[in-house]
Amino acid sequence: LAELVDIASLRGRTRLLVMQGTPFCNLACDYCYLPNRNDRSRMPHEIVGQAVDWVYRNGLAADPLTVVWHAGEPLALPKAWYEEAFVRVREAAPSGASIVHAVQTNGVTVDAAWCDLFRRYRVEVGVSIDGPARLHDLHRRTRDGRGTHAAAMRGVAVLRQNSIPFHAISVITNDSLDSADEFVDFFLTAGIEQIGLNVEEIEGIHATSTIDRMDARLRFAAFLDRVLERAEASGRLSIREADLLLAQMLDASFGSVSGNDQNTPFSIVTISHDGSIATFSPELAGTEHPRHGLMILGHVARSSVADILRSATFVAFWKEISEGIGACATGCPYFRLCGGGAPANKLAELGTMAGTETMHCRLTQQVVTDVLLRRLEHKLQGAPREHA
Numbered sequence: 577l578a579e580l581v582d583i584a585s586l587r588g589r590t591r592l593l594v595m596q597g598t599p600f601c602n603l604a605c606d607y608c609y610l611p612n613r614n615d616r617s618r619m620p621h622e623i624v625g626q627a628v629d630w631v632y633r634n635g636l637a638a639d640p641l642t643v644v645w646h647a648g649e650p651l652a653l654p655k656a657w658y659e660e661a662f663v664r665v666r667e668a669a670p671s672g673a674s675i676v677h678a679v680q681t682n683g684v685t686v687d688a689a690w691c692d693l694f695r696r697y698r699v700e701v702g703v704s705i706d707g708p709a710r711l712h713d714l715h716r717r718t719r720d721g722r723g724t725h726a727a728a729m730r731g732v733a734v735l736r737q738n739s740i741p742f743h744a745i746s747v748i749t750n751d752s753l754d755s756a757d758e759f760v761d762f763f764l765t766a767g768i769e770q771i772g773l774n775v776e777e778i779e780g781i782h783a784t785s786t787i788d789r790m791d792a793r794l795r796f797a798a799f800l801d802r803v804l805e806r807a808e809a810s811g812r813l814s815i816r817e818a819d820l821l822l823a824q825m826l827d828a829s830f831g832s833v834s835g836n837d838q839n840t841p842f843s844i845v846t847i848s849h850d851g852s853i854a855t856f857s858p859e860l861a862g863t864e865h866p867r868h869g870l871m872i873l874g875h876v877a878r879s880s881v882a883d884i885l886r887s888a889t890f891v892a893f894w895k896e897i898s899e900g901i902g903a904c905a906t907g908c909p910y911f912r913l914c915g916g917g918a919p920a921n922k923l924a925e926l927g928t929m930a931g932t933e934t935m936h937c938r939l940t941q942q943v944v945t946d947v948l949l950r951r952l953e954h955k956l957q958g959a960p961r962e963h964a
């Protein structure tokens with residue numbers, strides 16, 4: 577596995593281009609992993625064009641290519657900045673290339689003018705909402721400690737008034753685990769129909785997680801089972817984790833997987849505000865690790881993919897990540913669905929990307945797989961189901 581990467585195999589590999597327009601975030605959530613969220617630097621528009629040109633010129637871009645504006649808070653940049661950025665993206669991409677823009681926002685500054693921009697550029701919108709105010713405001717706060725649920729829900733209302741489709745991403749903390757019904761009731765009442773569940777991760781500067789407990793596996797399984805049961809019964813709530821896993825199992829490539837987007841070189845490309853290039857897990861960009869140093873591989877104005885593949889940094893990363901994939905492949909029964917986990921989580925939890933099991937994979941891969949398969953089995957058997 578740790579062979580050098582064949583450059584020809586990378587053609588059309590990049591499906592996700594993560595653009596970090598600014599490291600700054602207007603909030604101070606207590607589980608945030610970003611090291612530089614007070615830094616108000618902005619990506620110059622010249623870098624926007626160079627970044628898009630870089631993925632196409634190096635033959636990496638898939639079609640369609642999703643460009644996600646992420647990390648810190650993308651709407652902390654002015655609308656006028658995006659007007660110009662979207663033009664630069666279009667100009668830098670080859671004519672006929674299909675590009676989908678996406679943002680993941682905390683929602684607190686969404687107004688009608690943002691909605692107008694989203695509509696004109698068909699931007700896919702995700703809003704971070706951890707459920708009802710009681711759960712959300714425990715962790716998602718302003719710098720002076722005030723909860724942000726009311727402001728985020730005002731943003732949601734504006735999106736809805738302007739007919740902008742959106743999904744929610746919820747961070748699941750220890751506080752969420754005994755509140756599955758309250759969690760689902762909130763989303764059903766709010767009319768939010770697509771939810772992604774992100775467990776509170778140990779990553780970057782967030783060195784501990786409230787969910788990193790001995791009982792988390794059982795309690796998260798019970799939470800997820802109840803959420804799926806309620807979602808199914810409602811007929812109008814879809815849970816990303818279940819949808820993705822089912823899609824994977826139905827895909828023709830099922831069973832032959834040997835990696836995933838986060839551990840396959842250049843499947844995801846992340847560009848920092850200063851034009852630095854990273855690949856593998858986007859959370860690695862901007863991370864400074866005692867052994868690896870700054871986890872960047874090159875710069876859009878100076879480095880080709882061939883340069884990066886030859887660099888000592890990339891070779892060291894790939895060797896370590898490949899070892900981790902190999903160890904997962906031989907030792908873990910979930911490998912054929914998981915593909916070997918996320919290098920960022922392995923590095924943060926185990927100190928090496930060559931490791932295997934993490935809290936993150938136990939919950940987001942193993943428990944999700946167990947719960948979903950158990951539900952499917954019960955359905956196939958037509959038997960009355962016991963709760964997890």
Ligand code: SF4
Pocket residue numbers: 904905908909910911914915916917918932933934937938941942
């Ligand atoms: S579930 Fe964890 S241990 Fe298993 S393959 Fe995935 S990352 Fe590796």
